[in-house]
Each structure stands twice: as structure tokens, then as C-alpha cells.
Amino acid sequence: MPEHERYDAHHKALSVNLDPTTFGSFAEIGAGQEVARWFLRVGAASGTVAKTISAYDKEVSDDLYGAGTRYVSKPRLHAMLDNEWQQLLSQLQATRGDHTKFFSFVDTISARNYAGTNDCHGWVGLRFMQQPGGPPSDIFLHINLLDPSNVQQQEAVGILGVNLIYAAYFVSGPAEKFLQSVFEELGLERVEIDYVEWSGPAFADWKRDEAHALLVVGGYAEAVAFPAGDELAPSNELLYKRALVLAPGRFDNVCDLHADLIEDTVAQLPEEELKESKGGLGLFCLSVEGISAPGQQASVKEILEHVEELQRLGYGVMLFRAQELYTMSAFANRYTKLRIHFAIGLTVHVRVLQDRYKDLPGSLLEGLARIFTQNVRVTVYPMPAEELRRRAAAAGLVGWSWKETDGMVSADNLHPPGSLDSLHQYLLDSELVLPGKPRTAQPSASSAKV
Incomplete structure (x- = not known):
């Protein structure tokens, strides 16, 4: 032909x-x-x-x-x-x-x-x-x-x-x-x-891993699983009836702190959820969009390099076509009816709030509604204030402020601009968004604004 x-x-x-x-x-x-x-x-x-x-x-x-x-x-x-x-x-x-x-x-x-x-x-x-x-x-x-x-x-x-x-x-x-x-x-x-x-x-x-990644890159699947072990499996076999902790991100520099996001959240899973499930499972979530540059689809080679780095931390990786949290939770909900727990860093949390969700008629409000109507909880872990300041400047964020404690900023000390701060406070007060607990005590505090 x-x-x-x-x-x-x-x-x-x-x-x-x-x-x-x-x-x-x-x-x-x-x-x-x-x-x-x-x-x-x-x-x-x-x-x-x-x-x-x-x-x-x-x-x-x-x-x-x-x-x-x-x-x-x-x-x-x-x-x-x-x-x-x-x-x-x-x-x-x-x-x-x-x-x-x-x-x-x-x-x-x-x-x-x-x-x-x-x-x-x-x-x-x-x-x-x-x-x-x-x-x-x-x-x-x-x-x-x-x-x-x-x-x-x-x-x-x-x-x-x-x-x-x-x-x-x-x-x-x-x-x-x-x-x-x-x-x-x-x-x-x-x-x-x-x-x-x-x-x-x-x-x-x-080549096995290349073909597996190609299923997402080529548009043949919404997501595929790279389990922590060497044996690949369909997503339904990996996720079925599991109490899931998903850690999405770009993972520019993979380090042990990324594994801590999952480990700490899995350790805090409610006992009743674990009893109803086939056990807790933590997975990194990687999107083919935005790995190398925002808005650009990564190559198979770039994707597999990220997957291998993350697997070395001891956890599997879900590779998604889209990077929105509501897409990831909707996919996971095909195979488990238990609550989906996201474990994210502060920069991912900022992206969720800053995103305009242009593909959705209801923009930001619809994007957030799609996340939290799916029995989802988001645990946001603190990050160094200097790193937050650097990333805020690179992203062109205006009007955001925060209070840092011993050089760290947590979700409950972050303040988006204008009325968005009220929406953010609602998510915190309703415990849809949970501030991750710092690993050490934070005795001193100061404020910053961009």
C-alpha cells in the first residue's frame, strides 16, 4: 500500500x-x-x-x-x-x-x-x-x-x-x-x-518500553502504566480496587523528596480505606505535555528518561496524555471507587489555581469542580521559599503572596491574588486541600509578595 x-x-x-x-x-x-x-x-x-x-x-x-x-x-x-x-x-x-x-x-x-x-x-x-x-x-x-x-x-x-x-x-x-x-x-x-x-x-x-510509551504519545491510549517492577501491565490490573496516591508533576530534577510526597501520603491513608481496598498504591503521574517545555509534547526518549529516573525512587509511573488533575482522577476512577489522593508540591498547586482551563466552558470553576466531585483529596507539601520565588518569577505570577516559616512555604500560608484567595481558603477550610505536614518543626516566620 x-x-x-x-x-x-x-x-x-x-x-x-x-x-x-x-x-x-x-x-x-x-x-x-x-x-x-x-x-x-x-x-x-x-x-x-x-x-x-x-x-x-x-x-x-x-x-x-x-x-x-x-x-x-x-x-x-x-x-x-x-x-x-x-x-x-x-x-x-x-x-x-x-x-x-x-x-x-x-x-x-x-x-x-x-x-x-x-x-x-x-x-x-x-x-x-x-x-x-x-x-x-x-x-x-x-x-x-x-x-x-x-x-x-x-x-x-x-x-x-x-x-x-x-x-x-x-x-x-x-x-x-x-x-x-x-x-x-x-x-x-x-x-x-x-x-x-x-x-x-x-x-x-x-523495543518494549518505547512501544509502551508510544501508546500514549501516538494517541492510542489516555494513559499507560509503568509499574515499579520490570513487568508491564494494563492499567486496570494495576489500579483495580486500590487505595491510590497519585503524585503528578514535571519532575525537572528528580530527587528523594519526590518519593517522600508519596511515602508520607500513603502512610496517612485512613485505615477504613485500606480495609476496603486491595492495599495502598503510590504512583508518579507524568504527562507527555510539558516535560521538555510547557505546551509541547515530549519525545519518547525524553519520556522514558523521566520514567526510569522516577522508578529508581521505588514507585511506578502513570504516563498520561493530559496534565490536568481532573483527567487523571477520572481515569483512576474507572478502576477504583475509593478516594483518590493527590500528593503534590506547591508549584503544582499554584498551576492548578492559575490554570484558566480554556478547554472547559466553566474555566477555573469547572476545572476545580471536576477534580473535587470525583471523591478526591489533594495534599499539598511545602517547598523552599526561594524556590517558590524563582518559579513564580519564571511563570510571570503577579499578586501572589505568602508567609514563609523557617524558609519554607506551606499551602495554608499561600495567598493567590484577589478573589481567588477566598476560593483557595474555601478549599482549605473544607479540607478538600490539605497542607502536607513538614518533616521538621518550623519555628520562625516571615512574609513575601510577588
């Missing part, structure tokens, strides 16, 4: 069907059989489709793929793929193996239920040969389905599956090019890809 040309799902499915060397099977659980349906309805399906199956019944699924795993999970997807691939080769390798590039497509999906109460997500996998008789390559995706209806989610899965099979055979090269093809005719309002895993010669040049 020429670089400038883009095919829709119909043309992609037909292109695969008309290729005499591709032949494979489809096993789909949940969200209908929308992927196979594309290949069956565009014509020439007999040249591509060896078998389609949909083992909806749990007992039937267990008999085929084994019991003991969650039905919508990566282990289940692996079991499905191994079973279907082994069967495909045992039945067709002898007669077609010398001229056929076999493939097996599998998915297990939890599409929107009748009541709309479930987590709409799924796992998608493909094993394929690049050459007849050659070694297979695997690719696995975790996806989130965001369409409001079951039918629309089925349609999205169908398009994504067609795109994946087409990309495997017709789009070679770097991860960015491959993922762009997989995401065509979709968008973040419909589907997110927040995890990708692969093996085999087709992806020999891909």
Missing part, C-alpha cells in the same frame, strides 16, 4: 482474502464474531477462512482451552491461541504448509452488558507466519472499549481485528507505523490500546 493511501476495513479484509498465501482461523469470545464476519462478507472468504468459532458457554470454553483462568485475561488469550494454532497446523500443515502463511486470530472480550455495569475491555491476539513454513510471530493487545452501546463496541472490535491481521501481512517496520495502521478508522473516543506484547521475527526491532 502506498504511504499516502489508507484502506478502510472492507478493503483491508478483501486484500487479505485475495492473497492466496494467507489462511487461518478465528476464535472470538464476547462482542460477537465481528472480526470473522468482515472476512466472510467482503467476498473470496474461502481463500482465507479455515474456521471460525465462538465458545460463549463457560463449560465449552473450559473444555477447549482449560479451566482455572479468568475468561477475559491474558492467560486465557494465550490458551486460546495455543489451542487454535496447534489445531490449525495439525489439520492443514501437511497439505498446505509449503505455500501458506498460516495465522490464528483470537480475542476474549467483555463488551457492555445489559445493565452497563461492567468494565468494557478485552484481549486480542494474533499468531502468524511471514513466510510459508517460517517461524511464527505473536502480538497481543489489551483494549478498553468506550462506545456507549454493545453494538458499537462489537463494531469497533471488528475493525480493530481486521486492521491487526492486515497490518501483520501488509505493514512492516517500526511500532509507530504498525500501531497507526491498527488504529485506523477508530479513535480514542471508541477504543484504547493500553498494553502491547509481542514475540517473533516480525517484531525483532521493536
Whole structure:
């Protein structure tokens, strides 16, 4: 396909069907059989489709793929793929193996239920040969389905599956090019890809962390998780029912004090929240916007340098597309109903109050409302007065004043200009914003203004 040309799902499915060397099977659980349906309805399906199956019944699924795993999970997807691939080769390798590039497509999906109460997500996998008789390559995706209806989610899965099979055979090269093809005719309002895993010669040049960061940088996910350990995982598996402490920031100079933000806040989590949860979890939050310069999107290289520095402090990192706190809390609330605790430094707090939220009709008031209507508490830790003075001057802040205690400024001693100070005082009085406790006593005080 020429670089400038883009095919829709119909043309992609037909292109695969008309290729005499591709032949494979489809096993789909949940969200209908929308992927196979594309290949069956565009014509020439007999040249591509060896078998389609949909083992909806749990007992039937267990008999085929084994019991003991969650039905919508990566282990289940692996079991499905191994079973279907082994069967495909045992039945067709002898007669077609010398001229056929076999493939097996599998998915297990939890599409929107009748009541709309479930987590709409799924796992998608493909094993394929690049050459007849050659070694297979695997690719696995975790996806989130965001369409409001079951039918629309089925349609999205169908398009994504067609795109994946087409990309495997017709789009070679770097991860960015491959993922762009997989995401065509979709968008973040419909589907997110927040995890990708692969093996085999087709992806020999891909790098794991780069591809993971690319999911956000390329616009395929709102956020991805880089856990503290070495093993990546989808956000729903990391955040599910956890008592969360999120520490967002630009992290120009990573140091132990950033870890203290999380450690101190986790230590203060209410006991009742911990009992209701699967345990406390602290994460740094990094946005692809504003790392290198405000308003500019960072490169994958810059992002991974920041991620690695933060992980050395002992905590994982959530990488977000947006930098607003209300976006981060809304994302976390997909997977936990417990209170979200933000642990921030004073400069982030100033940015929250100074931001005009131009994308929101209600500007600042709507931005703050979106944060605090989501069961959020913000703990603001003090910073050195000299550092605050330097950053205020660099940001061009006018009318802000504060009282410093032993060279430090805390949230309750910070005063924004004009009527904004009254709003700030309300947030403090209502304990929506909590001043972080200094680590040492602060005996002396003085005042400053910019």
C-alpha cells in the first residue's frame, strides 16, 4: 500500500482474502464474531477462512482451552491461541504448509452488558507466519472499549481485528507505523490500546518500553502504566480496587523528596480505606505535555528518561496524555471507587489555581469542580521559599503572596491574588486541600509578595 493511501476495513479484509498465501482461523469470545464476519462478507472468504468459532458457554470454553483462568485475561488469550494454532497446523500443515502463511486470530472480550455495569475491555491476539513454513510471530493487545452501546463496541472490535491481521501481512517496520495502521478508522473516543506484547521475527526491532510509551504519545491510549517492577501491565490490573496516591508533576530534577510526597501520603491513608481496598498504591503521574517545555509534547526518549529516573525512587509511573488533575482522577476512577489522593508540591498547586482551563466552558470553576466531585483529596507539601520565588518569577505570577516559616512555604500560608484567595481558603477550610505536614518543626516566620 502506498504511504499516502489508507484502506478502510472492507478493503483491508478483501486484500487479505485475495492473497492466496494467507489462511487461518478465528476464535472470538464476547462482542460477537465481528472480526470473522468482515472476512466472510467482503467476498473470496474461502481463500482465507479455515474456521471460525465462538465458545460463549463457560463449560465449552473450559473444555477447549482449560479451566482455572479468568475468561477475559491474558492467560486465557494465550490458551486460546495455543489451542487454535496447534489445531490449525495439525489439520492443514501437511497439505498446505509449503505455500501458506498460516495465522490464528483470537480475542476474549467483555463488551457492555445489559445493565452497563461492567468494565468494557478485552484481549486480542494474533499468531502468524511471514513466510510459508517460517517461524511464527505473536502480538497481543489489551483494549478498553468506550462506545456507549454493545453494538458499537462489537463494531469497533471488528475493525480493530481486521486492521491487526492486515497490518501483520501488509505493514512492516517500526511500532509507530504498525500501531497507526491498527488504529485506523477508530479513535480514542471508541477504543484504547493500553498494553502491547509481542514475540517473533516480525517484531525483532521493536523495543518494549518505547512501544509502551508510544501508546500514549501516538494517541492510542489516555494513559499507560509503568509499574515499579520490570513487568508491564494494563492499567486496570494495576489500579483495580486500590487505595491510590497519585503524585503528578514535571519532575525537572528528580530527587528523594519526590518519593517522600508519596511515602508520607500513603502512610496517612485512613485505615477504613485500606480495609476496603486491595492495599495502598503510590504512583508518579507524568504527562507527555510539558516535560521538555510547557505546551509541547515530549519525545519518547525524553519520556522514558523521566520514567526510569522516577522508578529508581521505588514507585511506578502513570504516563498520561493530559496534565490536568481532573483527567487523571477520572481515569483512576474507572478502576477504583475509593478516594483518590493527590500528593503534590506547591508549584503544582499554584498551576492548578492559575490554570484558566480554556478547554472547559466553566474555566477555573469547572476545572476545580471536576477534580473535587470525583471523591478526591489533594495534599499539598511545602517547598523552599526561594524556590517558590524563582518559579513564580519564571511563570510571570503577579499578586501572589505568602508567609514563609523557617524558609519554607506551606499551602495554608499561600495567598493567590484577589478573589481567588477566598476560593483557595474555601478549599482549605473544607479540607478538600490539605497542607502536607513538614518533616521538621518550623519555628520562625516571615512574609513575601510577588
